[in-house]
Amino acid sequence: xxxxxxxxxxxxxxxxxxxxxxxxxxxxxxxxxxxxxxxxxxxxxxxxxxxxxxxxxxxxxxxxxxxxxxxxxxxxxxxxxxxxxxxxxxxxxxxxxxxxxxxxxxxxxxxxxx
Amino acid sequence: xxxxxxxxxxxxxxxxxxxxxxxxxxxxxxxxxxxxxxxxxxxxxxxxxxxxxxxxxxxxxxxxxxxxxxxxxxxxxxxxxxxxxxxxxxxxxxxxxxxxxxxxxxxxxxxx
Numbered sequence: 001x002x003x004x005x006x007x008x009x010x011x012x013x014x015x016x017x018x019x020x021x022x023x024x025x026x027x028x029x030x031x032x033x034x035x036x037x038x039x040x041x042x043x044x045x046x047x048x049x050x051x052x053x054x055x056x057x058x059x060x061x062x063x064x065x066x067x068x069x070x071x072x073x074x075x076x077x078x079x080x081x082x083x084x085x086x087x088x089x090x091x092x093x094x095x096x097x098x099x100x101x102x103x104x105x106x107x108x109x110x111x112x113x114x
Numbered sequence: 115x116x117x118x119x120x121x122x123x124x125x126x127x128x129x130x131x132x133x134x135x136x137x138x139x140x141x142x143x144x145x146x147x148x149x150x151x152x153x154x155x156x157x158x159x160x161x162x163x164x165x166x167x168x169x170x171x172x173x174x175x176x177x178x179x180x181x182x183x184x185x186x187x188x189x190x191x192x193x194x195x196x197x198x199x200x201x202x203x204x205x206x207x208x209x210x211x212x213x214x215x216x217x218x219x220x221x222x223x224x225x226x
Binding site for chain 1: 151153155162163164165168174206208210213214215216217218219220
């Protein structure tokens with residue numbers, strides 16, 4: 001069956017970097033784009049952008065430019081989200097979702113604390 | 115950015131009751147290609163969101179048919195005809211017609 005399995009929870013200090021993975025299985029990875037979303041505790045979802053898994057082209061929402069990078073390892077059917085120079089406001093759960101939100105990863109909680 | 119206003123913010127229902135959630139958009143969600151990219155998600159407690167309805171009224175595979183969506187332009191509704199215990203959680207509308215994609219603030223469904 002189709003699954004998106006994300007990496008485990010992360011605890012980081014301000015200024016550090018984090019790289020989250022999202023491994024797809026059960027379908028052809030390059031046939032659906034991968035969306036990335038942020039959800040702060042108790043809040044709604046915020047769209048960060050998406051990556052075309054066929055071409056690698058990335059699109060970032062305005063609030064997620066500069067410190068946020070989407071990338072792929074197509075041979076491993078895996079998408080990545082890297083956040084550099086972490087700030088307190090980056091503390092949230094990050095989800096990957098394929099296509100038009102058909103399938104979701106389980107989410108990765110990122111804690112930023114000094 | 116398109117603002118999606120969901121009402122009510124919370125909803126309390128008994129098993130078997132029918133309920134509706136409204137999602138109003140600050141702009142028409144009718145795309146120039148004729149599609150309306152308004153979808154509904156459910157996030158159960160402690161879980162990832164799941165897609166219930168896409169393109170206003172199309173039921174995602176595996177979703178019970180007690181869920182239905184309707185609307186056009188700027189006004190949309192999700193209806194649950196006969197709430198079941200497993201329906202508790204937060205419902206979100208999301209639009210994909212205009213970049214960036216935006217979400218409503220959510221409607222929390224509680225079971226009495």
